[in-house]
Amino acid sequence: MQREVSRNNLESLCQSRLFTGIAPDDIPQMLKCLSATRKEYAKDEMVVREGDYVDDVGIILQGSAQSTKLNVKGKQIIVSLHYPGGYTAVLTAASRGRRCPMSVQAIEPLEVLFIPIQNILSRCTKLCMGHEQLLGNLFDSIAERALELHDRNDCLIMPTIRDKVLTYLTRVMRDAGTETFTIPFDREAMAEYLDVDRSALSRELAWMKRDGLIEFCRNEFRLLSKAVEKDIH
Incomplete structure (x- = not known):
């Protein structure tokens, strides 16, 4: 060496x-x-x-x-x-x-x-x-x-941006072992990782928050019970 x-x-x-x-x-x-x-x-x-x-x-x-x-x-x-x-x-x-x-x-x-x-x-x-x-x-x-x-x-094969996001966030949550967790991506990098348009991703995240699926601030997320039930079923 x-x-x-x-x-x-x-x-x-x-x-x-x-x-x-x-x-x-x-x-x-x-x-x-x-x-x-x-x-x-x-x-x-x-x-x-x-x-x-x-x-x-x-x-x-x-x-x-x-x-x-x-x-x-x-x-x-x-x-x-x-x-x-x-x-x-x-x-x-x-x-x-x-x-x-x-x-x-x-x-x-x-x-x-x-x-x-x-x-x-x-x-x-x-x-x-x-x-x-x-x-x-x-x-x-x-x-x-x-x-x-x-x-x-598993994320890439999902048909919609919402499904991609939920698949990714559910995996990170399970790895973290807590409902509130931090992802290693900013929005641009998250869009690249999920292979989606950044603006479309930002809109979908806002809609998911409106629909009671997630809460987030920058790269800290929390999956709500409605989103977890959706993943289970």
């Missing part, structure tokens, strides 16, 4: 599913065996461009990023957000030879740790105790990422 792992970066790696079950004290030595490298990105800088070949698993150490792609009309769509402990293009890295179907861009100053996928898949020559655990964790990480994309697809 370019330098020793800082305490904050080590905490981010411990949050990553890739290092689940591996003692924090063992991680720095494992990173040396895996030939991991760290890279910094400025705000708005591209980490991966749509169509790139990706051979490394990228783990966010500090900052946040977003995965985006262009639809057939050339409009940018937000696919997902990435925070410390999360991944960049892990599915593409594991697919061997496929081009990345989306771009990854820094939302703010970003640090990413890159580990060559081949070094994770290959048998460790130094017989590190955690390498087998790491390999199993990689498959868990791939499944986790695939399910995240499945959750977003």
Whole structure:
């Protein structure tokens, strides 16, 4: 690596599913065996461009990023957000030879740790105790990422803006475990994520508030009982 792992970066790696079950004290030595490298990105800088070949698993150490792609009309769509402990293009890295179907861009100053996928898949020559655990964790990480994309697809296949919004907000509420929760998007980003027009989204949110389905202030939302009953039925 370019330098020793800082305490904050080590905490981010411990949050990553890739290092689940591996003692924090063992991680720095494992990173040396895996030939991991760290890279910094400025705000708005591209980490991966749509169509790139990706051979490394990228783990966010500090900052946040977003995965985006262009639809057939050339409009940018937000696919997902990435925070410390999360991944960049892990599915593409594991697919061997496929081009990345989306771009990854820094939302703010970003640090990413890159580990060559081949070094994770290959048998460790130094017989590190955690390498087998790491390999199993990689498959868990791939499944986790695939399910995240499945959750977003649940929103996209809904026929109306209202249904898209309710599907998304219900999932966030369940993940948060509270009726009142904060979403990670402003209105423009929320419209991109749901693949709808921003003005149409703003109108629909106002109508949903009028109809007693939701309450909101900026990006803090509350699903009312009427909306929860609609989702159940």
